[in-house]
Amino acid sequence: MSGAFGRFWSLGFLAVLAAMTSSVGLGQSLSVTSPRLPIDNSQRVTLRGNTHPLAQPRYDHGAVVDSFPAERMLLLLKRSPEQETALRQFIEDAHSPGSLSYHKWLTPEQFGRLYGSADSDVAAVIAWLQSHGFSVAHVSKGKTAIEFSGSAGQIRGAFQTEIHTYFVLGEEHHANDRDPQIPAALAPVVAGITSMNDFKPKSYSAMLGRATYEPSTHQVKPQWTLAGSALALAPGDFAVQYDLNSLYNADTNGTGVTIGIIGASNVDPEVVAAYRALFGLPAKALNVVIDGQDPGLNGAALESYLDVELAGAVAPGATINLYTAADSSLQSGLNLSALRAVDDDEAAVLSTSYGNCEQVLGSAGNQFWAAVWEQAAAQGQTSFVSAGDGGSAGCDNFDIPQVAQQGLAVNGFSSTPWNISVGGTDFFYSTFNGTTAAQNAQLASFWNLTPSGLPANSLLLPIPEQPWNHAFGLNLSTRGVFSSNSPTIVAGSGGASSCTSGVDASNGSFASCSSGYPKPAWQTGSGVPADGARDLPDVSLFAAAGANYSFYPICAFSDDCIPAEGDVRIVGVGGTSASSPAMAGIMALINQKYGPQGQANFTLYPLAAQHPSVFHDITVGSNNVPCQQGTPSCAFSTLNDNTKGFYTLGQYYAAAGYDQATGLGSFDAALLLEYWTSLHFTPTTTTLNISQTSFTHGTPVTVSIDVAGNGGTPSGNVGLVTTASPSVNTGLGELPLESGTVSSSFKDFPGGQYSVAAKYAGDTTFAPSLWQLLQLQQPFIRQSFQRRQLRLRLLHHHRCPTHGCQCRARLDGWHRNGNRQLCRYGEHWHDQFRPCQSHLQRCR
Incomplete structure (x- = not known):
């Protein structure tokens, strides 16, 4: 493998600064202690964007009593700009073949020591919390967060916000009524509080219902209404669809790899064991890791069963750890479980099937998930997260039969640069709008409708795919015709990150969105939008729930998967909740062969460009959904497709290459492993020219950058950075190349004497390169x-x-x-x- 595909935002977080300065090395701690003055509680700053959007006056029923418990809250810590720069550089190097740091993953303790807050800073924060009566449980190993507990009265005294009761759609909730405040002296080390409400994340599973399953014939008799045959995608069928059998035959089955499932409910291990026995999988004990109190079997149990069973079905030799924790009155157990899974660092592959849109998460929520997945990437953990089940309408409730009303949005758990976002597909039959006879004939060409007993397969060969979409999918069940009498937005999600920061409303939530995560430098290639934003999803796998008669069969009740007079009970499910753990299972096979991979998007995107045969490029269909006239992004469709005549969000359509409906598409797993380490990047040369190197501050200066490489024209972005102090002055801009060159005028060079460099981030074909430093001098008047x-x-x-x-x-x-x-x-x-x-x- 030539060159180094090690690159993140070429400038956004100053990835080259550490290499340009000699004061701090990547191998030494940046957690420098320093003297502290007494904290003045009267001088405060507000942590903006940390009020849930449903904590509105119209739902408010007043403050709770002071004794209301506030347990297991997380104070999110913030690293310095210099530390963040060095961390981004390390992650870049750790994913760059040829680098001395390549795959030299950190432990959580190393991560905390190198890139966490100074011990004295943490001690000062803990002392402040304790001075307000809070009990402090512990600091996470990676110094990502401090867990503390107290009461509503202590929250009011410490954070100048109140916990109120809200009744929303008939449900009682508790949340802070305005943005919290902290002493100004703590602002450099405190990012926010996660969370201060009991609005829980959404599960991205779609349950069809229970059914009986005949093991000898694979016939399913659903207890729900289904227009045609019920064609369950059992583990053996999944292996046919995504070409896994040759890997299994070579004993590549995930042995020696641990998959961590982040869940909100416990499970009954006997039910999981019954699932494995029914579908011919080897017996394998499930490990349940409980952080704090056991949540027991609760309303999220279906999700946990789906995740652990499917991950174990795709990687039958892997060890499955279920990380779970009980909710508290103001904290989601899912947050605690995710932090535990990353701090334990036992699972090289993680899967999360939950989410909330970026706007609902707010500033602290988005920062929390970015921090957790960033730590995971530095430790070599690969984090898969469901893209969502609401199509392009990421903030709307897909569980309610109604059209979208909140516009385009994405899942904030899944939109960070550090995780892999997994979307959903459905099968595509070209006879979707044909006669019943034609449809049945085509089904018979893909499915053996009279198979032998389990674990034999029903699926004969891989089926073409489309974006999973109940409303506007090209589906057998609807013949591709949407009925406004049956409104739905159920579909695989995708789109652009747009709301990790926003304009504050009077109640502290985001009144409007201002920006999302910048586009990571690895997200390049054919079809990737030039929108400057992190786009979702990255890849997709089957996630459908019956629109084309197929779904995943799982076991979720005590009497499931137990033979009784020839039939067994199963549950039919779908959703991107299924595609994420399935992808985690495939990643376990990669890890068995090549070791932990960290943020695997560093490999997936160039792999799609250099070896397109690995991917099933999906080019028909969309995740476009219907919407309410007059709501954001909603427009009357005049397209010549099945959306014509309806109000829709208009986005997103499958197309050649990358698209925001299915990402890079699905893939052939055997080819994925075959080509995983075969990438080659053409070396490049970056040349930087600045019209003046000595000038008065504020003078416009022309910057010209050329990037050249053999065999083509480099694309992507070039970052312009300096060694100016303080670090807030080091980033000057990120410039998109056009035909390998870019020229722009700058007048915001900081004052003083320092060096300037241009770094090309690379793309899916060309390697990154750095131009030598130029010396600038700006005397101040x-x-x-x-x-x-x-x-x-x-x-x-x-x-x-x-x-x-x-x-x-x-x-x-x-x-x-x-x-x-x-x-x-x-x-x-x-x-x-x-x-x-x-x-x-x-x-x-």
């Missing part, structure tokens, strides 16, 4: 400082009477310089924190 200070004085009417520009402690990013103090991050004027114009400007 005294008069310009005076003008800025005068403007500030006019804004505030007068300067602070005694201290003027007041330098804060190290916790807020200030640096002491003998008896004089050097302003590094900003000025303090009347308790208003304002950015410095230069790290050279001294406090007076």
Whole structure:
């Protein structure tokens, strides 16, 4: 494998900074302790975007009593910009063949030591929590979060927010009524609180109902209405669809690999054992890891059964760990389970079949899942997350028979750059709108309708696929015709990340979205939208729930999968809740052969470009869904397809290459493993030219960058970074290449003398490259400082009477310089924190 496909955002998080500066190496800890001043509780900052959007006055029934329990809450810690830079660089190197750090994964303790908050910072936060009466359980190994417990009264005293009771659609909920606040001194190390409400994540499973299953003939007699034959996709059939049998025959079955299922309910291991026995899978004990209290068998049990059974069916030799935890009054056990699975670091592959849209998660929720999956990637864990079951309408409730009303959105659990988002497909029969006779004839060409007893297969050969879509799918059950009398948005989800930050509403939730995750540099290739955003899904597998008569058979009740007079009971299910653990099972086979892979998208995207035969490119259908006229993104369709004449969201359609309906598509598992390590990247040369290297601050300067490589034209982005201090000044912009070149004018180079570099991020064919450093010098003009200070004085009417520009402690990013103090991050004027114009400007 030539070159290095190690790249994230080429600039977004300054991945080259650590390599450009010599003060900190990747092998040494960046958790530097420093003295702390007493924390002033009167000086506070608000943690914006941390109120649930349904915590609205119209649902509010008042504050709970002060003694209301607030248990197992998580205070999310924040690393410094320098640490984040070094971490991104490490992750890039760890996924770059040829790098000294390639696949040198970290342990959770190493992760915390290298990239977590300083011990003194953590101690200061813990002391502050305890001073408000909270009990602190522990700090996560990776220093991602602090678990603490207390009461609603203590929350009000510490965070200046109240826990209220809300009745929403007849259900009682509890949530904070406004954004929490923390002392300003803690702001550099505290990112948010996860969570402060009991609105639970959605399960992405679609249950059809119970059925009887005849093992000798594979005939299913459903207890739900089905227009045609019930064709269950049993484990042997899944192996035919995705070409797994040759791998099984070579003993590639996941042996030695642990898959971690993150679930919200416990299961009965005997039911799981009965499933394995029914479908001819080897006996394998299930490990249940309970974090805190046992949630027991609850309403989420179906999801847990689906996940552990399907992951174990696809990787029958793998060890399955189910991580679960009980909910508390203000905390989802799913958050606790995910953090435990990553901190345990026993499972090299993780699967999560839950989610909430980015807007519902809010700032702290999005930061939590990004932090958890980022730690997992650094540890070599591959995290699969269901894309969702609401089509392109990621915020709407797909369990209710109604059209979309909240516009385009995606699942925030699945939209981070550190996880693999798994979408859903259904089978596609070209006779979907033909006669019954034609449909039956085509079904018989793919399915053996009179098979022998289990574990024989019913599926004869792989079936073409389409995006899973109940409303506008090209389905046998509807003949491709949508009926407005049966509204639904059930479909495999996808789209662009758009709401990890937003404009605050009066109640603290996001009134509107401002941006999502930037597009990771590995997300390139044919069909990938040039939208600058992280797009979902990455890959897809079968997830359907009967629209074309097929579904997954599982066991979820105590009497399931036990033969009784020839028949056994099963449950018919679908959803991207199935495609995620199935993908985790396939990943376990890759890990058995090649070891832990971390963020496998570093390989999947170039693999699709260099070896397209690996993927089943899906080019028909969509995950477009109907919507309510007058709601966001909703428009009257005039397309010449089955959406014509209906109001729809208009997105997203399957097409050649990548698309936001099925990602890269599904794949042939045997070819996936065969070509996994066969990637080749053509070396490139990046050339940087700057029109001036010595100029006055604010002067427009033209930057020209060329990237060249043999055999084609490099595409993607080039990042422009500097070694200027502080780190907030190091990122100048990310520039998209056009025909291998880009030219742009900048006037925001920071002041001072420093180096500048251009880094090409690479694409699916060409390797990254870095242009040598150029030295820039920008002398500051005294008069310009005076003008800025005068403007500030006019804004505030007068300067602070005694201290003027007041330098804060190290916790807020200030640096002491003998008896004089050097302003590094900003000025303090009347308790208003304002950015410095230069790290050279001294406090007076």
